[in-house]
Amino acid sequence: MSRKITFGVLWLGFISYAFLFAPPDQPDTFDLIKNLSTGNWENINPLVIALFNLMGIWPLIYASLLFSDGRGQKIRAWPFAIAAFAVGAFAIIPYLALRKPNPTFIGEKNPFIKLLDSRFTGSVLIIGAAILVFYGLNNGNWGDFVQQWQTSRFIHVMSLDFCMLSLLFPVLLGDDLQRRGWKEEKLFWVFSLIPLFGALLYLCVRPSDQKMVEIN
Numbered sequence: 562m563s564r565k566i567t568f569g570v571l572w573l574g575f576i577s578y579a580f581l582f583a584p585p586d587q588p589d590t591f592d593l594i595k596n597l598s599t600g601n602w603e604n605i606n607p608l609v610i611a612l613f614n615l616m617g618i619w620p621l622i623y624a625s626l627l628f629s630d631g632r633g634q635k636i637r638a639w640p641f642a643i644a645a646f647a648v649g650a651f652a653i654i655p656y657l658a659l660r661k662p663n664p665t666f667i668g669e670k671n672p673f674i675k676l677l678d679s680r681f682t683g684s685v686l687i688i689g690a691a692i693l694v695f696y697g698l699n700n701g702n703w704g705d706f707v708q709q710w711q712t713s714r715f716i717h718v719m720s721l722d723f724c725m726l727s728l729l730f731p732v733l734l735g736d737d738l739q740r741r742g743w744k745e746e747k748l749f750w751v752f753s754l755i756p757l758f759g760a761l762l763y764l765c766v767r768p769s770d771q772k773m774v775e776i777n
Contacts, residue, residue: 568658575725576651579718586714593715608706609716611697615757616719618690619726620645622760623653625677626733629740633663650725657732664739683764690761727756734763741768 587593596605597613624642631638636659644652676682709716731753738749752763 565658568654572651572654572658575654575721579651579714579721583714583717583721584712587712590713590715606702606705606709607699608697608701608703609709611693611701612716612719612723614693615690616649616723617646618686618693618761619649619723619757621682621686622730622764623726623733625682625764626737627656628674628677629666630660630663630733630736632667633665634660636660649719649722650729651722653726653729657729662736664736666740678769680765680767683761683767687758687761687765690757694757724756727760730760734760737767743767 593605593609596602597610602610620642623645627638627642636656638656641652641656670678706716710720711717731749734749734752738744752759755762
């Protein structure tokens with residue numbers, strides 16, 4: 562119950578901040594989102610481009626854990642995983658509040674879970690993330706980004722959403738490590754404390770689920 566209350570308060574606080582205390586929405590926000598989504602990136606700060614696309618990688622990272630974790634839950638994981646592509650941590654936090662600890666994978670993997678579970682998927686994601694981070698840091702304008710962060714609700718909340726997803730990843734990581742037979746505490750902290758790339762590295766090196774329970 563305390564876990565549900567904690568995540569419930571966190572979710573309400575995050576929503577309240579996003580709509581009540583973050584900078585105001587800007588008139589060009591819709592056009593900015595449309596241009597970012599369609600690849601029309603002319604005159605857009607590369608840091609914003611990189612951040613926007615990294616926010617598409619984070620849901621895939623979470624999906625790689627959620628669909629296995631959801632096998633042992635009373636609630637379905639897939640609606641939260643899909644919603645995360647649109648609203649990020651706003652969709653992940655409710656799942657974390659409703660789920661229960663689940664260190665065991667139940668049943669057999671379907672092809673989709675096998676794809677998410679593969680090291681190939683992790684490798685593709687970490688290469689993509691590295692390219693985006695290099696592109697943003699090498700070409701971006703930090704002064705312009707800070708100004709947009711201070712004046713644009715979209716940029717402001719998207720940045721905080723990125724940080725929130727980084728902070729929440731360890732909540733699912735512990736059970737996923739146990740499902741794979743990894744009990745070394747140092748590994749947990751290595752993958753948890755490195756923002757984004759710690760999670761991606763984990764997807765690249767984690768073994769297949771070890772603790773599987775067959776159900777008839």
